[in-house]
Amino acid sequence: MSKSVIHTDKAPQAIGTYSQAVKSGTTVYLSGQIPLVPxxxxxxxxxxxxxxxxVFKNIQAVCEAAGGTVNDLAKVNIFLIDLSKFAMVNEIMSQYFAQPYPARAAVQISALPKAVQIEIDGIMELPE
Incomplete structure (x- = not known):
């Protein structure tokens, strides 16, 4: 199965050796997005x-560039430098997603690129 690169100017450009997302079949793997203004x-x-x-706006833009929406995300990973912000993430996420929500992990880590406080990546399954 071939893979194709997803790119949009509506999300931050890749800063390194990665793509904003990669599509393989009907599955799209989104790279981590941080709160950069594109x-x-x-x-x-x-x-x-x-x-x-x-970050959610950036994720939304990549999903749309791949031909889907955030509601097509099957799994998201949320990386926080302060897990006490978890309740706020839930509130904000509810403004971008409709039920059924994707599977999710949220973990606290020691640092993120550019000293930001949150990063999110995900896996999207496009409708056939």
């Missing part, structure tokens, strides 16, 4: 809530 490639702000919203 037009400036700068972190949106120091505020956690603004960072989380930007």
């Amino acid at each position: 037009e400036t490639m700068e972190v949106i702000s120091e505020d956690f809530e603004e960072q989380a919203h930007q």
Whole structure:
């Protein structure tokens, strides 16, 4: 099965040796998104809530570029530098997703690129 690269200018450009997403069959693997504003490639702000919203907007843009929506995500992984922000992530996520929600993991880690507070990646299954 061949794979194809997904790219959109509506999400931050890859900063390194990876693609925004890769499609293989009807499955799309999304690389981690951090709260960079696509037009400036700068972190949106120091505020956690603004960072989380930007990450979900970036994920949304990559999903759409692949031909789907966030509701086609089967699995997401959320990386936080402060797990006490978990309830806020749930509230913000509910603004972008409809039920049934994807499977999910949320883990606290010591650091993220550009000293941001949140990163999200995922796996999307496109409708056949």
